[in-house]
Amino acid sequence: xxxxxxxxxxxxxxxxxxxxxxxxxxxxxxxxxxxxxxxxxxxxxxxxxxxxxxxxxxxxxxxxxxxxxxxxxxxxxxxxxxxxxxxxxxxxxxxxxxxxxxxxxxxxxxxxxxxxxxxxxxxxxxxxxxxxxxxxxxxxxxxxxxxxxxxxxxxxxxxxxxxxxxxxxxxxxxxxxxxxxxxxxxxxxxxxxxxxxxxxxxxxxxxxxxxxxxxxxxxxxxxxxxxxxxxxxxxxxxxxxxxxxxxxxxxxxxxxxxxxxxxxxxxxxxxxxxxxxxxxxxxxxxxxxxxxxxxxxxxxxxxxxxxxxxxxxxxxxxxx
Numbered sequence: 055x056x057x058x059x060x061x062x063x064x065x066x067x068x069x070x071x072x073x074x075x076x077x078x079x080x081x082x083x084x085x086x087x088x089x090x091x092x093x094x095x096x097x098x099x100x101x102x103x104x105x106x107x108x109x110x111x112x113x114x115x116x117x118x119x120x121x122x123x124x125x126x127x128x129x130x131x132x133x134x135x136x137x138x139x140x141x142x143x144x145x146x147x148x149x150x151x152x153x154x155x156x157x158x159x160x161x162x163x164x165x166x167x168x169x170x171x172x173x174x175x176x177x178x179x180x181x182x183x184x185x186x187x188x189x190x191x192x193x194x195x196x197x198x199x200x201x202x203x204x205x206x207x208x209x210x211x212x213x214x215x216x217x218x219x220x221x222x223x224x225x226x227x228x229x230x231x232x233x234x235x236x237x238x239x240x241x242x243x244x245x246x247x248x249x250x251x252x253x254x255x256x257x258x259x260x261x262x263x264x265x266x267x268x269x270x271x272x273x274x275x276x277x278x279x280x281x282x283x284x285x286x287x288x289x290x291x292x293x294x295x296x297x298x299x300x301x302x303x304x305x306x307x308x309x310x311x312x313x314x315x316x317x318x319x320x321x322x323x324x325x326x327x328x329x330x331x332x333x334x335x336x337x338x339x340x341x342x343x344x345x346x347x348x349x350x351x352x353x354x355x356x357x358x359x360x361x362x363x364x365x366x367x368x369x370x371x372x373x374x
Contacts, residue, residue: 084201084228086194095192097201097226103141104226105236107203108134109188112160114152121154129158131181134188135207135222136163140236142302143229143357150267150326159265159325164222164240164349166260168252169209170338171217178209179260185213186220200227208245218341219243232368233303233356238262243346252338253331259320261332262351264306269294274328276319277365287369288316290328293359303359306330307369309350313339 087096093110096103111134122130130152138151138161149161158180165186167179176183191206202225209218223239253260269292276290293303308316308330314337317330332349333339341347352372354360360368 084196084199084226086196086201086203093188095194095203097203097224099226099229099234102143102145102229103139104234105137105140105224107205107222107224108136108138108160109192109205109207110134111188112151114157118152118154118157122157126155126157128182129156129180131158131185133158133160133163133181133186135186135205135220136160137224138162140304140353140355142296142300142355143234144300146296146300146302148267148302148304148355150265153265153325156265156325159263161265162353163263164238164261165263166251167254167258168250168256168260168338170250170252171211172247174211176211179254179263184209184211184217186210187213187216195223195225197225200225202226209242209249216245217247218249219245232364233354233360235368235372236353236355237372238351238353240349241346242341242348244341244343246343248340248342250338250340252333253335256337257335259322259329259331261317261329262306262349263329264304264327266292266304266326266328268326269296269302271295272323272326273359274321274323276321276328277362278316278319285310285370285373286316287366288319288330289365289369290319290321290330291360291365292326292328301357301359303356305354305360305365305368307352307354307365307372309352310373312349313347 094108096106139147140149165178169176189206195202207220208216221241225237227235272294278288279286288308291305314334321328
């Protein structure tokens with residue numbers, strides 16, 4: 055059941071969700087729908103889905119229970135607060151959730167494998183000891199050419215004790231000749247005692263995690279300007295061919311406003327994985343009530359790969 059809970063926006067004018075839309079207008083309408091009473095939420099561009107944000111608790115599918123090996127069963131844990139599916143320009147599914155090799159991987163999600171709180175360590179990435187829980191504060195937002203979602207969650211120790219307040223802002227822009235742009239912003243504030251986060255062993259993965267669906271002929275190309283460059287740009291691109299023969303490319307842009315910018319790129323091609331990591335290698339980042347953490351990224355999606363010149367232009371437009 056799809057429950058329309060907000061307003062459509064088209065060419066700067068608000069139209070009631072119950073209003074009849076002419077077929078000719080549908081391609082220019084960005085909208086947000088709550089798909090069921092408990093969630094998830096979906097952003098659409100006309101009759102094409104853009105992304106689904108899972109704010110509700112997502113339970114393990116029955117089919118997964120038969121595929122995950124016993125050693126990985128402890129990672130097949132209920133989850134929320136992530137994007138899946140992310141869709142391509144023609145509605146193709148670009149991300150993967152509940153993969154049997156790593157059942158805790160969940161499309162596009164922001165999490166760290168080392169979360170320290172009051173002398174204890176949890177793993178928000180692999181869903182051990184610390185978990186995200188929705189607070190119920192979520193709304194659709196609209197602007198010129200985009201529709202978005204603003205949501206509040208809490209990181210909870212053992213699923214019950216809140217330790218971090220998280221605000222996630224997702225904005226998807228109307229499809230253009232340059233493709234689809236999706237801006238992501240995450241704000242984290244400690245609720246009581248300080249919380250420290252780090253990458254796996256302070257050198258591997260952690261931060262904005264992107265588990266994509268497999269592509270034929272996949273190419274992953276991370277790029278960071280040398281330190282002397284001004285401005286110093288950082289992006290990565292994955293491209294390849296979808297089942298059925300259609301090509302697709304996804305670019306991930308880092309914002310220069312991020313602490314420790316530019317983050318190292320980590321990739322696992324066999325998992326269709328590329329990510330900008332945070333914090334810097336060999337460090338832990340401390341989140342307090344008075345020192346919140348803000349991270350920003352942008353995704354750009356289209357059918358054919360972007361050239362370096364196009365990526366520089368996209369990064370410059372996003373940065374400004």
